[in-house]
Amino acid sequence: MxxxxxxxxxxxxxxxxxxxxxxxxxxGRDYSRPGKYFITICTAQKTEWFGSVIxxxxxxxxxxxxxxNLWREILVHFPFIxxxxxVVMPNHIHGIIVINRFIGTPLVxxxxxxxxxxxxxxxxxxxxxxxxxPKSGSLPVVLRSYKSKVTKRAHKFxxxxxxxxxYYDTIICTTxxxxxxxxxxxxxxxx
Numbered sequence: 001m002x003x004x005x006x007x008x009x010x011x012x013x014x015x016x017x018x019x020x021x022x023x024x025x026x027x028g029r030d031y032s033r034p035g036k037y038f039i040t041i042c043t044a045q046k047t048e049w050f051g052s053v054i055x056x057x058x059x060x061x062x063x064x065x066x067x068x069n070l071w072r073e074i075l076v077h078f079p080f081i082x083x084x085x086x087v088v089m090p091n092h093i094h095g096i097i098v099i100n101r102f103i104g105t106p107l108v109x110x111x112x113x114x115x116x117x118x119x120x121x122x123x124x125x126x127x128x129x130x131x132x133x134p135k136s137g138s139l140p141v142v143l144r145s146y147k148s149k150v151t152k153r154a155h156k157f158x159x160x161x162x163x164x165x166x167y168y169d170t171i172i173c174t175t176x177x178x179x180x181x182x183x184x185x186x187x188x189x190x191x
Contacts, residue, residue, distance in 0.1 A: 026171060032138035034099050036084070036172035038181045039139075041093045041147065044162040048090035049154070058189045063154045063161060064088050070150050071095060078142050084178075085185040094185045096172065101137060143167055 031037075043049050050064030060068060068088045074081055074097075084096035147163050154161035172178050 029171070030138075031140060031169075032099070032101070032136070034101060036178060037097045037099070037139055038170040038172055039093075039095050039097055039143065040168040041143065042164040042167075043091045044164050046091045049158075049161055050088050050090050050093075052090055053189050056190045058087065058089060060088060062157050063150075064090075066153045066157075067093060067150050070146060070153070073149075074142060074146055077145065078137070080137060081142060085182040087185050087188045089188055094188060096178070096181065096185070097139065097142065099137075099139065139169065 049061065050067055051058060051060040053059075058064075068086075071086055071088070071093065072083065075083060080099065080101035082098035082100050084098060086093065086095035151161060151163065170181070172181060
């Protein structure tokens with residue numbers, strides 16, 4: 001059983017949201033299992049690629065529109081994923097991703113947006129690669145694919161666009177926590 005920690009956004013320091021670290025992941029958590037996840041993805045150096053907030057309203061740039069549209073397209077490429085509240089801010093995206101896949105259900109699909117490895121891995125065994133690679137259908141695979149596709153399309157406007165490595169996630173455990181996170185996301189432009 002997962003023991004939830006108080007990791008609602010209002011209880012996090014800016015460093016925890018702006019600088020995702022692997023140790024923020026729940027040890028032993030299988031991120032391909034069904035669940036609700038609050039996600040924050042940031043641009044590199046907090047560059048405001050996605051637009052600007054004026055009088056509490058977010059105005060998306062071309063790259064911000066790409067990020068917003070491709071977020072919704074996650075459903076097309078990963079049919080076992082559900083999307084809840086989401087907001088694209090000038091230098092980050094907050095969203096709730098729901099993994100709906102039943103355990104044992106085979107995964108179908110391709111990682112069409114995921115770049116190929118640039119180094120030679122022929123010397124690594126399949127077992128080694130399997131142990132170090134994200135599981136098919138897992139949250140890391142979904143987010144890697146999303147970030148890759150946004151980057152590819154954003155580079156048509158500006159080749160300097162880039163993401164901060166990784167992402168921040170919180171496993172949503174209760175209805176109350178889900179409500180607080182939804183409110184945080186929807187009110188984000190007002191802050």
